[in-house]
Amino acid sequence: MSFRCAAASLARDEPALGTASTVRAFLLVENAGPWGVEALRDARLPEPVKDALRTRAARTGVRVLLIRRHRGGPTGTSPRVFAAYADAADPWMETTTVESPEALLDLDLAALGRGDRPGLTPTAAPVFCVCTHGRHDTCCAELGRPTANALARSHPEHTWDVSHIGGDRFAANVLVLPDGLYYGRVPAADAPRLAARHLDGHLDLDLLRGRSAFGFPVQVAEVAARRAADETRLRAVRLVSATRAGPDTSVVLDVAGRAYDVLVRRAEDVKEQQLTCKARRTNPVPTFEVVHVRPA
Numbered sequence: 001m002s003f004r005c006a007a008a009s010l011a012r013d014e015p016a017l018g019t020a021s022t023v024r025a026f027l028l029v030e031n032a033g034p035w036g037v038e039a040l041r042d043a044r045l046p047e048p049v050k051d052a053l054r055t056r057a058a059r060t061g062v063r064v065l066l067i068r069r070h071r072g073g074p075t076g077t078s079p080r081v082f083a084a085y086a087d088a089a090d091p092w093m094e095t096t097t098v099e100s101p102e103a104l105l106d107l108d109l110a111a112l113g114r115g116d117r118p119g120l121t122p123t124a125a126p127v128f129c130v131c132t133h134g135r136h137d138t139c140c141a142e143l144g145r146p147t148a149n150a151l152a153r154s155h156p157e158h159t160w161d162v163s164h165i166g167g168d169r170f171a172a173n174v175l176v177l178p179d180g181l182y183y184g185r186v187p188a189a190d191a192p193r194l195a196a197r198h199l200d201g202h203l204d205l206d207l208l209r210g211r212s213a214f215g216f217p218v219q220v221a222e223v224a225a226r227r228a229a230d231e232t233r234l235r236a237v238r239l240v241s242a243t244r245a246g247p248d249t250s251v252v253l254d255v256a257g258r259a260y261d262v263l264v265r266r267a268e269d270v271k272e273q274q275l276t277c278k279a280r281r282t283n284p285v286p287t288f289e290v291v292h293v294r295p296a
Helices: 005-011 047-060 101-106 109-114 138-142 145-153 191-200 214-228
Strands: 027-028 062-068 080-087 092-097 127-131 157-161 174-175 181-183 209-212 237-245 246-257 258-266 270-272 283-285 288-296
Touching: 027 109, 027 157, 047 062, 047 109, 062 109, 062 258, 092 270, 109 237, 127 145, 127 191, 138 145, 145 157, 145 191, 145 288, 209 214, 214 237, 214 246, 214 258, 214 288
Parallel strands: 027 062, 127 157
Antiparallel strands: 027 080, 062 157, 080 092, 127 174, 174 181, 181 209, 237 246, 246 258, 258 288, 270 283
């Protein structure tokens, strides 16, 4: 069998925690596909629209992702759009439909990138985005599609297939917005339970890769503090401070009203690995160790 990045990651016992993409502003655009290797570049959209979206996304720091219903076509004649800001303390999301691809260029990506609401319709319902982007990485198809299928059956209104979100080797990957929660290695059998727990206001610490509003060491620290406090409630943790000194990051978190001091250390002997199925070169894989976690 040809190389599979997810199997290789499991074989070397690579931790998934502390690997969530560090993004706060997301724009989800419904597009039935097919999706090419680079979804937005290769999507069946007018070239001027794609070019403008890529340029504006790069300028504003907004991550533009394509979504579609699992095994289904468009939800209507007007594609759905979500604008989400994954603030750690106060995430929010707005939605609308657009009558034409050109109408996407009327969306205020600059406001979204700043964390300001672009003026769409607020929505309180989260979305579960499962990466099934097989043209980008084989593991996302082989492992993501069964998980997407399970979620689409258990939570059809909340579930979307999504284009590449990062961390192919942790497939199946699930991105929950607006909270910016990245879950990895989510088996199809566990996906409905994960979604149900989220809707009940709780995290799954065993599958969590991290919160996208935080840097990698803080992602690790949040889970360490939650485990120490036996706390899984979604809104129970607030970042107080994070101070980096060399390989060490000292993090103070408020967990349900109690401060925790967590020291996270980045390993000095960073090894290089092939991180995706199609990668033609190796890349460094940082790892983190929790030195201590204690009430402050």
